[in-house]
Amino acid sequence: MIALQLKMSSGNLNYHFKTREDILEALYFEMVETFDARIEQLGEHEITLETIAQDMYKSLDRMIAYRFFWTDLYNLLRSNEKIKAHFEGVYSSRYKGYEFLFEYLHQKGIIRDFEFTSERQFLIEHMIGFSNTWLYNSFIYDIKVDDNYIRHQTTNLLMMLYPYFTDFGKKQYGELKLGDLM
Template sequence: MKKSKTKIKILAAARKLFNEQGFSQVTIRMIAMELNMSAGNLNYHYKTREEILEALYFEMVEMFDTRVKDLGNTPITFATIQADMLSSLRQMLDYRFIWTDLYNLLRINEKMKHHFEQVYQDRYKGYEFLFDYLQQKEWMAPFDSKKEKHLLIERMIALSNTSLYNSFIYDNEIDEQELLELCHQLMYMFHPYLTPLGKSEFNKEKRQY
């Protein structure tokens, strides 16, 4: 359903405040004041702060879904893998209040939690597809066991989920360079599994990063 202009403005203001101060520190009244709107008027559109949280979560999801659909027409190379990771991290940064308090927020919203569990499965399958593709190209060596592949995928997903949280905790400046460094961390998690041919291709394309 298409959102009204007022709802779009409310969500934009809420996202700004949540990103700056954290979800738990921002009230409906503070969002209304940011918009020079009465709390009663805002409550007409969103009755609770949790409703705004849910709307912002699925707004972010819609952006991720659009990006994933566009990937279908993109050839897989190490450069495009990193470009996709960087695009994903930029979108996460736009909604960083979710990722810096992810597991607490999932606990308070069952609909978000259920959806995120499905997203995890989709991301897991995405990594499986990527590794299978790299192995078919003989750029990646076969895993010694399913457990080894499983643990690598789990580590990569965990790093993606918590990278912005870590930056927040240590008060690091999250800019384009920081996001690029996070991409490199993810890329180098599977680098040891590359074949000599894969490492040669990786190093050749790395100059494009």
């Protein structure tokens, strides 16, 4: 089916990719290239609620092109050690990225300090978990995945921060025009 979609012979496809796993790995690492680059560049650009929303939208939108991975992610992680190892490493990087982001937003007076370490951990784990499963959930509940739905999920993800906003942060959030950002 892949060879037909690419308008090439199955022999030519097999020349480049000997196994199904080779194809999956190539597609997976192509997909995460953009995500990995964003994590590496965190802190190199000014961070605002607007840029956070834009980054969230771009990440969720990128997942659409590779939705076949997200619908079968758990099986892929169990069956492919290279993908699993990378995905576990990405979790650690994403966790550190959220820690950096929360510290930055706190220093800028946008979010309040966390009262408990576990509060910060819970929020990070919740945001990562939501990011990993929102698309999967859309298939379970047969939700039409389009630009409006991606905007809605971006807003949901950003709203996870709202209880931690200071008055200044709430004012900035109120001034966001989320529909115009993406």
